Amino acid sequence: MVADAFAAVVARERMVRANSGRWRPDLVVDTGDSALLRVPRDHGCMVVGVGDVGEVLALVEDHAADLSGARFLILPYGILHAHPGRVEAALGVEPLGAWEWMWCRTAPARQPGEEHVGPLGHRTPEEIDRLVEAANPQTHVRGDRSVSWWGYERDGDLLGVCGLALPGPGFERENGLQLAGLGVHPDARRQGIGAAMMAAITRWGIARFGLVHYGVWLDNDPALRIYRRLGYNAGCWVQSYTRP
Numbered sequence: 001m002v003a004d005a006f007a008a009v010v011a012r013e014r015m016v017r018a019n020s021g022r023w024r025p026d027l028v029v030d031t032g033d034s035a036l037l038r039v040p041r042d043h044g045c046m047v048v049g050v051g052d053v054g055e056v057l058a059l060v061e062d063h064a065a066d067l068s069g070a071r072f073l074i075l076p077y078g079i080l081h082a083h084p085g086r087v088e089a090a091l092g093v094e095p096l097g098a099w100e101w102m103w104c105r106t107a108p109a110r111q112p113g114e115e116h117v118g119p120l121g122h123r124t125p126e127e128i129d130r131l132v133e134a135a136n137p138q139t140h141v142r143g144d145r146s147v148s149w150w151g152y153e154r155d156g157d158l159l160g161v162c163g164l165a166l167p168g169p170g171f172e173r174e175n176g177l178q179l180a181g182l183g184v185h186p187d188a189r190r191q192g193i194g195a196a197m198m199a200a201i202t203r204w205g206i207a208r209f210g211l212v213h214y215g216v217w218l219d220n221d222p223a224l225r226i227y228r229r230l231g232y233n234a235g236c237w238v239q240s241y242t243r244p
Contacts, residue, residue, distance in 0.1 A: 002028050009035045013050045015101050015235055018213045021167025021175025023048070027066055029059050036063060042146070044071035044243070047091075053079045057086055064090045070243065072096075072140050077237035093241040097138065100224065101235040103176070103213040107203045108230040113152070113196035120149045123158065131161050135183025138217075140242070141165070142181065150201055152184070152193045159188040162197050167209065176211025195226050202230065 005028035010017045013035070025048075027038035034051025036059040047070045049056035056076055060067065070091050079087060080095055088094060120128060128149050132142050141147045141163045152160035163181040179201060184193045198214075205212040215238065216223050 002026060005030045005035075006037070009037070009050065014103070015213075015238075016048065016050060018103060018176045018211060019178060022165060022178065024168075027063075029063060031055055031059075034059065036060065038067060038070075041071065044069040046071070047073040047075075049073070049075040049079075051076065053082050057083050060087055061090045067091055072243075073241040075239050075241065077239050080239050087241055091241075093243050096140075096240040096242045098218045098237065098239050099215040100218055100237055101213065101215050102227055102232040103211060103235050104202055104227075104230070104232045105206060105211055106231045107206050108199045110203075111192065111196045111199040111230075113192055114200040116152050116154050116193075117197050117200040118150060118153070120151045120153075120158070120161070123149070123151070127158060128161055131158055131185060132181055132183060135161065135185050136181050139163070139181035139183070140240075147180065150197065152197050158185075160184040160193045160197050162201055164201065164205070175209070176213050177205035177209045179205075179212060179214040182214070194223065195230070198227060199230055202232075 002025060006025055009028065009030055010020045023039045025037040025039050029036045034055035036056065037048040039046040039048060047067050049060065053076050057079055070093065073093060077098055129143055132139065147163035147165055150162050150164060151158050161183055162179055165178040165180060167175040182194060182197060202212045216227060
């Protein structure tokens with residue numbers, strides 16, 4: 001039953017389809033126009049809502065008891081402004097931020113500095129965590145050991161990082177590579193490091209998975225301009241919440 005309901009949501013929602021190689025929900029409530037997914041994670045669960053703002057809010061409130069372990073929520077943009085405090089009251093969470101889900105299928109042009117970009121398997125998790133804390137402390141993948149980390153290294157210094165959430169076994173070309181947590185050390189910004197990381201990793205991901213996608217904070221205009229220049233398309237706007 002869950003698998004069938006999930007398949008129906010995957011068929012009509014691009015963002016869910018792109019993540020379906022990693023998400024394995026154990027609860028799916030689907031009205032045909034809107035849906036609510038509960039996705040188990042190492043600590044608690046993630047909740048994903050797609051569709052009409054009012055319908056998704058009703059699903060959250062109706063199933064609040066089933067979502068009590070939610071630590072991170074992805075809900076339709078506008079729910080916070082249209083219904084302030086309702087999601088917070090239902091689940092004991094707080095708003096994290098609004099972002100644009102972007103996707104890309106076309107390999108971007110090479111950018112200066114790409115020779116410094118590559119996997120960070122030789123770096124300790126503690127080294128990566130320190131840079132993530134300095135460069136992008138709001139990311140939900142901070143400290144996530146299931147994510148593969150790439151970075152930008154120059155003269156022995158780690159100046160930028162980006163997390164790669166690979167699709168699970170048996171993935172299809174629609175189940176693309178998710179990027180998360182991209183950040184550049186504050187002392188190394190405005191040097192083209194973010195563009196170099198994004199271009200190199202996107203090209204690698206498209207060659208292997210056919211699709212790369214990423215969430216960008218809506219107030220981060222410089223990053224949005226860079227990603228659009230690299231060939232990323234707007235998918236949808238999202239409001240996220242997290243447990244305090």
